[in-house]
Amino acid sequence: MSTQANRYTLDNLKFDNRFVRELPADAETDNYRRQVYQACYSRVIPTQVAEPTLVAYSPDMAAQLDLSADVCQSIAFSQIFVGNSLAEGMDPYACCYGGHQFGHWAGQLGDGRVINLGEAVTRQGEYLTLQLKGAGLTPYSRSADGLAVLRSSIREFLCSEAMYYLGVPTTRALSVILTGKQVRRDMFYDGNPQWEQGAVVCRVAPSFTRFGSFQIFTSRDDLGTLKKLVDYTIAHDFPHLGSPTPAIYLQWFTEVCEKTADMIIHWQRVGFVHGVMNTDNMSILGLTIDYGPYGWLENYDPDWTPNTTDAQGRRYRYGNQPQIAYWNLVQLANAIYPLIKRAEPLQQAVSHYFSRFEKGWQTMQAVKLGLETFNPDSDESLLTDLFKLLQIAEVDMTLFYRGLANLNVNSTLSEFYLFIEQVSYKALDHESTILAEAWFNDYLQRLRKNTINDQDRITQMQSVNPCYVLRNYLAQEAIDQAEQGDFALVEELLDVLRQPYTEQPGKSRFTAKRPDWAKQRAGCSMLSCSS
Ligand code: AMP
Numbered sequence: 001m002s003t004q005a006n007r008y009t010l011d012n013l014k015f016d017n018r019f020v021r022e023l024p025a026d027a028e029t030d031n032y033r034r035q036v037y038q039a040c041y042s043r044v045i046p047t048q049v050a051e052p053t054l055v056a057y058s059p060d061m062a063a064q065l066d067l068s069a070d071v072c073q074s075i076a077f078s079q080i081f082v083g084n085s086l087a088e089g090m091d092p093y094a095c096c097y098g099g100h101q102f103g104h105w106a107g108q109l110g111d112g113r114v115i116n117l118g119e120a121v122t123r124q125g126e127y128l129t130l131q132l133k134g135a136g137l138t139p140y141s142r143s144a145d146g147l148a149v150l151r152s153s154i155r156e157f158l159c160s161e162a163m164y165y166l167g168v169p170t171t172r173a174l175s176v177i178l179t180g181k182q183v184r185r186d187m188f189y190d191g192n193p194q195w196e197q198g199a200v201v202c203r204v205a206p207s208f209t210r211f212g213s214f215q216i217f218t219s220r221d222d223l224g225t226l227k228k229l230v231d232y233t234i235a236h237d238f239p240h241l242g243s244p245t246p247a248i249y250l251q252w253f254t255e256v257c258e259k260t261a262d263m264i265i266h267w268q269r270v271g272f273v274h275g276v277m278n279t280d281n282m283s284i285l286g287l288t289i290d291y292g293p294y295g296w297l298e299n300y301d302p303d304w305t306p307n308t309t310d311a312q313g314r315r316y317r318y319g320n321q322p323q324i325a326y327w328n329l330v331q332l333a334n335a336i337y338p339l340i341k342r343a344e345p346l347q348q349a350v351s352h353y354f355s356r357f358e359k360g361w362q363t364m365q366a367v368k369l370g371l372e373t374f375n376p377d378s379d380e381s382l383l384t385d386l387f388k389l390l391q392i393a394e395v396d397m398t399l400f401y402r403g404l405a406n407l408n409v410n411s412t413l414s415e416f417y418l419f420i421e422q423v424s425y426k427a428l429d430h431e432s433t434i435l436a437e438a439w440f441n442d443y444l445q446r447l448r449k450n451t452i453n454d455q456d457r458i459t460q461m462q463s464v465n466p467c468y469v470l471r472n473y474l475a476q477e478a479i480d481q482a483e484q485g486d487f488a489l490v491e492e493l494l495d496v497l498r499q500p501y502t503e504q505p506g507k508s509r510f511t512a513k514r515p516d517w518a519k520q521r522a523g524c525s526m527l528s529c530s531s
């Protein structure tokens with residue numbers, strides 16, 4: 001099927017493609033792997049596939065784009081969002097960017113398997129870039145195939161929507177569509193490649209610009225293109241800052257530091273571990289971006305990372321995410337330094353990241369524990385002792401915080417022991433019992449000083465402590481069924497995760513602790529970058 005010959009219209013979807021109109025394009029239009037210079041993007045047409053099959057779409061994301069259920073279930077929709085045809089107004093391109101991977105400069109990376117379709121303008125006037133992940137080779141594909149498999153596409157689709165409903169800044173997903181093509185993947189890089197079903201996710205965000213989008217130009221001493229991209233980003237994504245000057249660049253960077261701090265606070269709040277916080281995976285808007293080998297904390301363990309590729313250094317473990325975000329911001333500061341030429345204010349801005357993070361993190365922890373405010377005198381040790389207890393007693397993070405609201409100043413120590421036993425992965429041993437007793441007594445004492453009433457405390461706690469998160473094993477169950485052609489669990493999970501803070505009748509199975517089978521199962525606790 002020819003892309004140009006089949007221009008379906010999605011009547012309500014209007015495009016205004018500012019990125020391609022205002023930024024420098026790669027002069028080469030043939031699609032082959034190469035280094036691309038002095039350009040922010042290359043025009044490229046998605047690869048045709050034989051047999052698109054809709055797996056799922058997000059009704060809320062569709063509604064925001066003014067796409068009805070009928071449209072989303074139409075053939076035209078699957079053809080467009082698998083990459084077989086272009087809707088009126090689309091002008092597809094892949095972006096050039098670089099990045100530091102695992103602490104080392106990696107040179108040009110770019111959209112190796114992502115093709116942007118264009119910028120949709122919603123009824124409210126919001127600009128949303130739509131992009132296909134897994135739609136074939138681009139000039140940035142390096143040695144890889146430009147494709148994505150069903151398991152990782154479902155993981156990205158479900159998790160980005162789940163994060164959105166949890167109130168975590170994130171890119172979103174409109175759809176996931178099977179291509180009908182088989183894709184070969186060596187999931188654990190151990191010489192055992194398997195054929196898997198290929199799929200394409202349509203991702204949605206106001207901007208997909210990354211820290212690495214700026215780094216690439218500075219690394220090549222191409223300050224002209226760097227300035228164009230910075231000015232463009234300020235004009236369209238930070239318009240309140242006004243016309244660019246060196247002072248505005250600093251303000252902009254300070255705001256990026258703030259947005260990044262806020263995003264990380266949310267990750268820590270819900271127990272999300274990104275898994276690959278390379279600078280090409282850091283959004284300039286402070287959105288969670290590029291869902292690969294991410295995972296959710298089950299038993300609270302700050303050293304945990306789901307990413308087997310990072311198992312040695314554990315650079316991207318849960319407890320290290322705040323430091324890594326800082327490290328990444330320093331790389332971004334280095335990248336924009338030539339436009340500002342003053343190191344000290346840039347350093348101040350990155351230190352501001354830490355103060356904002358620290359303060360926000362403390363407030364967030366207080367809210368999670370049902371305290372009216374964070375009191376450094378008592379609450380610092382309350383938190384340290386809690387984290388020790390959660391780790392040593394192998395307590396499920398999500399269940400603990402959610403269930404804690406049910407205890408109050410009149411609760412007894414034996415009630416607390418019982419609660420801990422219900423939400424942990426091992427029986428209370430001597431050490432955990434001692435820690436539990438000490439912490440519970442301190443917590444009760446602290447609660448007695450609380451000025452908020454009990455009902456408000458519960459409401460406060462339940463507005464930040466979800467009962468439903470995309471538990472690693474739940475995503476895997478949905479994937480196992482989808483690989484057999486049954487998409488019901490994907491749909492049900494998406495539906496449950498739309499209201500993560502509200503207990504829903506008949507859905508308690510989605511709050512269950514990780515079952516034993518999932519402890520060592522690939523895809524549940526161990527993931528690689530192979531996707
Ligand atoms: P990630 O680890 O997903 O952030 O990817 C790092 C870089 O590798 C990015 O430039 C991706 O576009 C590229 N990449 C990852 N997987 C593929 C693939 N299957 N085909 C082409 N490029 C890929």
Ligand code: MG
Pocket residue numbers: 280281290
């Ligand atoms: Mg990436």
